[in-house]
Amino acid sequence: SKSYNITLLSGDGIGPEVISVAKSALQLVASLEGIEFKFREVPVGGAALDLTGVPLPEETLSTAKDSDAVLLGAIGGYKWDNNEKHLKPETGLLQLRAGLKVFANLRPATVLPQLVDASTLKKDVAEGVDLMVVRELTGGIYFGKPRGFSTNENGEEIGFNTEVYSSHEIDRIARVAFETARKRSGKLCSVDKANVLEASMLWRKRVTALSSEYPDVELSHMYVDNAAMQLVRNPKQFDTIVTNNIFGDILSDEASMITGSIGMLPSASIGESGPGLFEPIHGSAPDIAGQDKANPLATVLSAAMLLRYGLGEEKAARRIEAAVLDTLDRGYRTGDIYSAGQKLVGCKEMGEQVMKSI
Amino acid sequence: SKSYNITLLSGDGIGPEVISVAKSALQLVASLEGIEFKFREVPVGGAALDLTGVPLPEETLSTAKDSDAVLLGAIGGYKWDNNEKHLKPETGLLQLRAGLKVFANLRPATVLPQLVDASTLKKDVAEGVDLMVVRELTGGIYFGKPRGFSTNENGEEIGFNTEVYSSHEIDRIARVAFETARKRSGKLCSVDKANVLEASMLWRKRVTALSSEYPDVELSHMYVDNAAMQLVRNPKQFDTIVTNNIFGDILSDEASMITGSIGMLPSASIGESGPGLFEPIHGSAPDIAGQDKANPLATVLSAAMLLRYGLGEEKAARRIEAAVLDTLDRGYRTGDIYSAGQKLVGCKEMGEQVMKSI
Ligand SMILES: CC(C)[C@H](C(=O)O)[C@@H](O)C(=O)O
Ligand SMILES: CC(C)[C@H](C(=O)O)[C@@H](O)C(=O)O
Numbered sequence: 233s234k235s236y237n238i239t240l241l242s243g244d245g246i247g248p249e250v251i252s253v254a255k256s257a258l259q260l261v262a263s264l265e266g267i268e269f270k271f272r273e274v275p276v277g278g279a280a281l282d283l284t285g286v287p288l289p290e291e292t293l294s295t296a297k298d299s300d301a302v303l304l305g306a307i308g309g310y311k312w313d314n315n316e317k318h319l320k321p322e323t324g325l326l327q328l329r330a331g332l333k334v335f336a337n338l339r340p341a342t343v344l345p346q347l348v349d350a351s352t353l354k355k356d357v358a359e360g361v362d363l364m365v366v367r368e369l370t371g372g373i374y375f376g377k378p379r380g381f382s383t384n385e386n387g388e389e390i391g392f393n394t395e396v397y398s399s400h401e402i403d404r405i406a407r408v409a410f411e412t413a414r415k416r417s418g419k420l421c422s423v424d425k426a427n428v429l430e431a432s433m434l435w436r437k438r439v440t441a442l443s444s445e446y447p448d449v450e451l452s453h454m455y456v457d458n459a460a461m462q463l464v465r466n467p468k469q470f471d472t473i474v475t476n477n478i479f480g481d482i483l484s485d486e487a488s489m490i491t492g493s494i495g496m497l498p499s500a501s502i503g504e505s506g507p508g509l510f511e512p513i514h515g516s517a518p519d520i521a522g523q524d525k526a527n528p529l530a531t532v533l534s535a536a537m538l539l540r541y542g543l544g545e546e547k548a549a550r551r552i553e554a555a556v557l558d559t560l561d562r563g564y565r566t567g568d569i570y571s572a573g574q575k576l577v578g579c580k581e582m583g584e585q586v587m588k589s590i
Numbered sequence: 591s592k593s594y595n596i597t598l599l600s601g602d603g604i605g606p607e608v609i610s611v612a613k614s615a616l617q618l619v620a621s622l623e624g625i626e627f628k629f630r631e632v633p634v635g636g637a638a639l640d641l642t643g644v645p646l647p648e649e650t651l652s653t654a655k656d657s658d659a660v661l662l663g664a665i666g667g668y669k670w671d672n673n674e675k676h677l678k679p680e681t682g683l684l685q686l687r688a689g690l691k692v693f694a695n696l697r698p699a700t701v702l703p704q705l706v707d708a709s710t711l712k713k714d715v716a717e718g719v720d721l722m723v724v725r726e727l728t729g730g731i732y733f734g735k736p737r738g739f740s741t742n743e744n745g746e747e748i749g750f751n752t753e754v755y756s757s758h759e760i761d762r763i764a765r766v767a768f769e770t771a772r773k774r775s776g777k778l779c780s781v782d783k784a785n786v787l788e789a790s791m792l793w794r795k796r797v798t799a800l801s802s803e804y805p806d807v808e809l810s811h812m813y814v815d816n817a818a819m820q821l822v823r824n825p826k827q828f829d830t831i832v833t834n835n836i837f838g839d840i841l842s843d844e845a846s847m848i849t850g851s852i853g854m855l856p857s858a859s860i861g862e863s864g865p866g867l868f869e870p871i872h873g874s875a876p877d878i879a880g881q882d883k884a885n886p887l888a889t890v891l892s893a894a895m896l897l898r899y900g901l902g903e904e905k906a907a908r909r910i911e912a913a914v915l916d917t918l919d920r921g922y923r924t925g926d927i928y929s930a931g932q933k934l935v936g937c938k939e940m941g942e943q944v945m946k947s948i
Contacts, residue, residue: 308785317788317791320785322785322786326786352711352712352715352822352823352824353710353711353712353822354710354711354712357710373731373753373787374786376750379787379788380788381788381792384756386756386758388756388757388758389756389757389792390754390755390756390757390792391754391755391787391788391789391790391791391792391793392734392752392753392754392755392788392789393752393753393754393787393788393789394750394751394752394753395731395750395751395752395753396748396749396750396751397748397749397750398742398744398746398747398748399746399747399748400744400746425836425839427666427678427680428680428684428732429731429737429749429751430675430737430738430739430749430750430751431749431750431751432749433675433739433749434739434747434748434749435749456839456840457839457840457842457843458843460818460840460841460843460844460847461843461844461846461847461852462847463844464710464711464822464844464847464848465710465847466710478783479840481783481814481815482814482815482818482837482840483818484815485815485816485818485819486818486819486821486822486844488819489818489819489820489822489823490822494819
């Protein structure tokens with residue numbers, strides 16, 4: 233039977249609660265599918281800062297690198313918000329992404345028929361939204377150099393960062409996006425600010441050049457400000473969106489909120505080889521941490537993405553996804569997606585219902 | 591009687607049509623308020639490219655600088671989309687902003703009771719939205735150096751830009767934002783990405799330091815990805831938002847689309863001294879240009895902002911704003927804001943109705 237090493241990174245806030253549910257789901261589906269998982273749990277983010285003084289201990293990175301896939305809960309909290317940059321929990325997450333070289337971040341935003349009322353958008357606008365943001369994750373302004381603080385010619389303090397992309401970085405994320413679009417509806421929209429930024433002009437040039445290798449994919453381009461509008465105006469016009477690190481950060485969060493159920497949305501970050509990193513797109517929600525109120529479904533669905541994209545275990549992935557839908561169909565809802573007439577449950581109980589459905 | 595020199599920049603696409611309506615509105619209100627306007631019309635953007643070979647002719651900039659205020663229609667079109675950077679219509683707009691030193695861009699997003707149905711957001715979410723984005727307009731990644739194309743150590747092409755802010759640049763836009771918030775509900779939200787970017791860390795530090803001078807303004811901070819979500823989840827939580835050039839570009843467009851009526855939204859760009867630049871936030875809409883279909887109200891309301899922020903003619907400004915509301919109350923709608931039971935009119939007829947209301 234197949235055996236996989238999985239690194240579990242609970243992280244901060246509600247991280248431990250949601251990871252615990254996802255771990256149980258993975259164990260159950262493993263026993264049913266004849267798979268074996270070996271879990272190793274190591275600290276990251278604020279939890280790691282408190283334990284070891286750094287947000288990504290070397291042992292955490294090496295454990296993650298040595299495994300077949302990494303499942304992360306959430307990172308960050310008020311407690312560490314005023315830390316210096318190298319001591320921020322977020323820095324640990326960025327180091328982890330860079331260390332694992334997971335340059336492609338896949339963020340689906342899907343409006344489930346069961347949850348269409350959770351969206352703040354009108355029903356006819358939200359209904360049927362099913363898009364995928366492919367965000368470049370290890371380049372651009374997040375990592376570009378030079379960066380830092382300095383003094384300008386007037387003696388004033390300045391803070392600066394560099395938005396930079398190389399042709400290779402653009403090509404590899406574009407290929408992931410073209411492949412993703414090909415498996416979906418065949419429509420790819422590349423988002424940039426090529427009317428202003430040189431980094432975006434190169435982006436557009438390379439994506440356009442590659443498109444001849446994917447004649448079955450219909451490529452379009454959109455400026456980022458227009459994309460932010462079009463997601464509100466008519467999100468259904470999009471299938472696959474590809475964009476840089478910072479625009480992807482903003483647009484994928486906007487897209488996720490359009491579904492109204494960000495407690496439901498998973499993400500996958502993958503590289504050329506090596507383990508992928510799978511995490512819910514929601515944050516660590518420190519205000520409800522430890523209160524058994526968190527929605528574990530985004531992490532459970534991230535575990536499904538781990539099975540599909542990280543391990544190629546499509547059948548096990550589908551089993552988990554079907555179980556989540558079945559649990560919703562049976563009326564179970566955590567507070568964030570609750571509406572009148574449904575069964576309000578906590579994080580643990582939601583987990584147990586998913587196990588039943590599996 | 592007071593006399594003002596106004597530079598009119600029709601620009602491209604629907605620009606000439608909407609400017610023509612706004613000019614008539616200004617003329618009418620002038621005669622009623624005992625003001626005199628001298629208009630000079632000069633080319634910018636694609637129109638200037640076609641006439642003179644550059645998107646901002648020297649004469650256009652010097653005319654604008656010598657006037658009391660500048661009213662712009664719209665810029666850009668497919669025709670020039672593949673031009674090199676220095677020959678793009680957009681470059682003319684950026685040069686104009688820089689040349690006039692209008693570092694503060696005020697972009698209101700208001701849901702008028704008459705138009706609440708135009709929003710794609712549910713009525714209870716959209717109703718009563720009334721926020722102002724204060725966007726830094728002459729700094730950051732739009733203008734930062736170094737920028738351009740080069741080759742990296744692997745011989746690959748790279749495209750790069752610099753996001754940079756100095757303490758002075760941050761302070762002056764923050765002051766405009768604090769003053770704006772003070773005149774409104776007293777709530778200011780500063781949006782940045784201080785968990786990742788040094789430029790944002792300096793931004794947050796300076797804005798926070800200044801807040802002690804505005805004890806009556808309640809300051810909060812939000813990461814840009816979260817702001818993109820919160821605008822969709824609950825836009826009413828915001829009053830005044832202050833942010834950098836690129837985040838402001840994205841968020842102000844998102845906010846405007848939340849109103850559902852971007853054909854209604856004006857903007858003002860102002861500096862420390864010298865003429866301000868006033869323009870609708872919508873684009874040049876080349877597909878409907880010259881067809882008498884454009885909504886001129888955003889430009890008419892930009893003329894009202896010109897009167898208020900550019901010339902201090904508050905009474906004349908209110909007169910125009912009241913006339914726009916009255917025209918809507920009387921049921922007149924251009925195609926973009928039309929709904930059943932209203933009177934569908936073209937650009938010119940809408941203009942005539944506004945004149946009647948004035
Ligand atoms: C926590 C933060 C550094 C991170 C990012 O900006 O990438 C987060 O917003 C995300 O999108 O995963
Ligand atoms: C046309 C473009 C250069 C411009 C910008 O990005 O500033 C526009 O999007 C705007 O917001 O006025």
